[in-house]
Amino acid sequence: MAKAKFFLLNLGCPKNLVDSEKLSLELMKLGLSPSTDPQNSDVVIVNTCGFIDSARKMTEYYVRKLRNQSEGKLIVMGCYPKRVGLENVNLPYDYVAGTIEETLEITENIFKKRLRKTKQNSEIKKNIEIQRIKRINTLSRFSAYLKISEGCSRLCTFCSIPKIRGPLQSLGEKQILEEANYLAEAGVKELVIISQDTTMWNVDKGGKREDIFRLLDKISEIEGIEWIRLFYIYPDRFSISLINYISQNPKIVRYIEMPFQHIDDQILANMARATREKLAYEILENIRTKIPEMAIRTELIVGFPGETDEKFQKLMKFVEEFKFDWLGVFEFSPEKGTPSYKMWEQNQVPKKTVKERKKELMKLWNEIFKRKQSEKIGKIFKCIYESENTYRAYFQAPEIDGTVKIWQRQKNSGQNGFSRSFEYIKIEKVDGENLLGEFVNV
Ligand code: SF4
Numbered sequence: 001m002a003k004a005k006f007f008l009l010n011l012g013c014p015k016n017l018v019d020s021e022k023l024s025l026e027l028m029k030l031g032l033s034p035s036t037d038p039q040n041s042d043v044v045i046v047n048t049c050g051f052i053d054s055a056r057k058m059t060e061y062y063v064r065k066l067r068n069q070s071e072g073k074l075i076v077m078g079c080y081p082k083r084v085g086l087e088n089v090n091l092p093y094d095y096v097a098g099t100i101e102e103t104l105e106i107t108e109n110i111f112k113k114r115l116r117k118t119k120q121n122s123e124i125k126k127n128i129e130i131q132r133i134k135r136i137n138t139l140s141r142f143s144a145y146l147k148i149s150e151g152c153s154r155l156c157t158f159c160s161i162p163k164i165r166g167p168l169q170s171l172g173e174k175q176i177l178e179e180a181n182y183l184a185e186a187g188v189k190e191l192v193i194i195s196q197d198t199t200m201w202n203v204d205k206g207g208k209r210e211d212i213f214r215l216l217d218k219i220s221e222i223e224g225i226e227w228i229r230l231f232y233i234y235p236d237r238f239s240i241s242l243i244n245y246i247s248q249n250p251k252i253v254r255y256i257e258m259p260f261q262h263i264d265d266q267i268l269a270n271m272a273r274a275t276r277e278k279l280a281y282e283i284l285e286n287i288r289t290k291i292p293e294m295a296i297r298t299e300l301i302v303g304f305p306g307e308t309d310e311k312f313q314k315l316m317k318f319v320e321e322f323k324f325d326w327l328g329v330f331e332f333s334p335e336k337g338t339p340s341y342k343m344w345e346q347n348q349v350p351k352k353t354v355k356e357r358k359k360e361l362m363k364l365w366n367e368i369f370k371r372k373q374s375e376k377i378g379k380i381f382k383c384i385y386e387s388e389n390t391y392r393a394y395f396q397a398p399e400i401d402g403t404v405k406i407w408q409r410q411k412n413s414g415q416n417g418f419s420r421s422f423e424y425i426k427i428e429k430v431d432g433e434n435l436l437g438e439f440v441n442v
Helices: 014-030 053-069 079-084 100-110 112-120 124-132 161-165 173-185 211-220 238-248 265-270 277-290 309-322 339-346 351-375
Strands: 005-010 043-048 073-078 095-097 143-147 190-194 227-230 252-257 295-302 326-331 380-387 390-393 404-406 422-431 434-439
Touching (some): 005 053, 014 124, 043 053, 043 100, 053 073, 073 100, 100 112, 173 211, 309 351, 351 422, 390 422
Parallel strands (some): 005 043, 073 095, 190 227, 252 295, 295 326
Antiparallel strands (some): 380 422
8 A cells, every 4th residue: 555645835934944844754754755746645734834914824825725736635734823723724624733743643643544554564674764864954955954942932012923932942952963963964064043032042941141152162063064054143232242152153154144123212112122223233333343244134124003204214224324135124014912913003004104115125225235246246255055056155045045056057066976065156247136156266
């Protein structure tokens, strides 16, 4: 009897992707086999996203689409059901689940008889091999996400993530290092550190903020790991110590994802953010002086309740002044059950104005970005292999920033035609958010 096939669609953030990778591995250990075709799958699982309205709409679109595409059992899991309530999921599904564990239990029950049969006549050896796998990495050949904690204990007034993912739960140092070592042995060179709140790692376990440095030191000692990229760095006073640490550790990529969300003190106070304008400038000036080549990605929210045009102009000035390398601008999404929802009910910024502000801020940033891109022409960067003829330089994170494409179709053969993990590439041309270049020997 053929193995039951599963199709898993991952939506949302890198943390969800790591969860989907873990779920896929557990499903394979259960005796199912992965499929890339929902039409030809016995079970279709959607690991959903649900933290803001637009994300929920995306989830609803894909669930309906897969329902029409597949006869298989449809399981809707993850953040969407957790955000709206498992009993309130008004979508065409067979089963709904919050966690990986619940999804596994449901799947095992659906295919109980079949799994028992396949297990009986399964290729025991093949099964043992699967049992040995510690982690599936679907990001790219030399890069992987490494999740160090789940949830968040900060209470930003606009954010529903603590309601969805719970308070901060740090993974143990031993578990993180085991996974990092396993990935390094599998050939991974770049680890992208993810969580909701990276510099709070281990604090929920009674540890100190500085524990993150010990963890990063140990990850830096792992043979084969050359790049450690930091995401979700909350801009508070501690991040100044982090900048000092990064300046001392050459394995930490000169790239930081630090969501400032806003720059006006009144708005930041109403967001219950620990950052204030003065501190934000201090952090960024620290970065600019200590690590001038550091690439900075940030996220900003426009249209937060009470955002006057004068407060919005401060955001424009902030972006103009610090010329961020990458910028994500979100329209404020009133999230029921969050404190900002009440503020929104009393004092909304008109939708039209919110959209105009997003447009204006992105227009300003795009001008800055174009200038930064063209300044890279003629420069040589160490780049990591992503896929055929596609690489990323240190200032480009996976999946969200541009790439460096090999222009002249040069062959860069390592042994046996396999691409080397890193190459030096001279930038020749700009192509939107991507760069075109050619291999050089340095
Ligand atoms: S730190 Fe991030 S995840 Fe945590 S509450 Fe604030 S916005 Fe949400």
